[in-house]
Amino acid sequence: MSSPRDRGKSLMESSGSEPPVTPSRYESQKRRDWNTFGQYLKNQRPPVPMSHCSCNHVLDFLRYLDQFGKTKVHVPGCMFYGQPEPPAPCTCPLRQAWGSLDALIGRLRAAYEENGGSPETNPFASGAIRVYLREVRECQAKARGIPYKKKKKKKPTAEMGGGRDDSTSSSSSSFSFS
Numbered sequence: 001m002s003s004p005r006d007r008g009k010s011l012m013e014s015s016g017s018e019p020p021v022t023p024s025r026y027e028s029q030k031r032r033d034w035n036t037f038g039q040y041l042k043n044q045r046p047p048v049p050m051s052h053c054s055c056n057h058v059l060d061f062l063r064y065l066d067q068f069g070k071t072k073v074h075v076p077g078c079m080f081y082g083q084p085e086p087p088a089p090c091t092c093p094l095r096q097a098w099g100s101l102d103a104l105i106g107r108l109r110a111a112y113e114e115n116g117g118s119p120e121t122n123p124f125a126s127g128a129i130r131v132y133l134r135e136v137r138e139c140q141a142k143a144r145g146i147p148y149k150k151k152k153k154k155k156p157t158a159e160m161g162g163g164r165d166d167s168t169s170s171s172s173s174s175f176s177f178s
Contacts, residue, residue, distance in 0.1 A: 026107070033104055034111040037061060050117075055126035058108075062101055062132065069096035074143040082145035098137040105129060 023031070040061050041048040048057055073095045080086035109124035119125065 030107040030111050033107050034115065037108055040064065050115075053123050055123045055128045058105075058123050058126070058129055059132055062096070062105075065101070065104075066093075066095045069094045069100075071095050071097040071140070073140055081143060084145050092143075095140075098133065098140050101136060102133055105133065 038050065041050065041053060041057065044057075071094060072090075072092055074081040074083075074086070074090065074092045078090055078092050080088075080090055080092075105124050109122060112122050112124055113119055123129075
């Protein structure tokens with residue numbers, strides 16, 4: 001029987017004595033996403049070979065996927081903008097949820113390198129993609145009235161009982177993010 005870490009290996013890698021390994025849900029989704037992105041590039045006019053793919057193609061792909069989204073994102077002019085649970089329907093567009101896009105980029109980033117791409121040229125790892133995802137996250141959080149807060153790093157335990165009066169200090173000034 002194969003171990004859980006071997007579940008993502010392809011059928012070609014399994015030995016002849018073992019039964020074929022079923023790919024994990026993650027591996028299956030990653031392969032499906034990779035094939036979908038490859039098809040998207042082929043459908044461009046003119047078709048774009050994967051070797052010529054840039055972060056701009058990835059951004060266009062993410063914008064293209066928005067039309068298939070299921071998350072209502074209120075626009076600033078909507079009377080429900082900023083309300084987490086609006087009381088009535090509105091005509092605001094459905095978009096891809098930030099979390100779905102973030103997970104998709106993570107899978108495509110891994111698939112790119114597994115398919116022979118160099119980490120240095122990985123278009124899914126581009127700074128432009130990170131900026132786009134951050135903007136989507138912030139926009140969707142504002143539209144729902146839920147501010148996104150970055151998780152703060154925990155202080156070392158030696159600092160915990162430092163005798164500082166927390167009621168007089170600002171919690172945002174006690175952390176530095178480098």
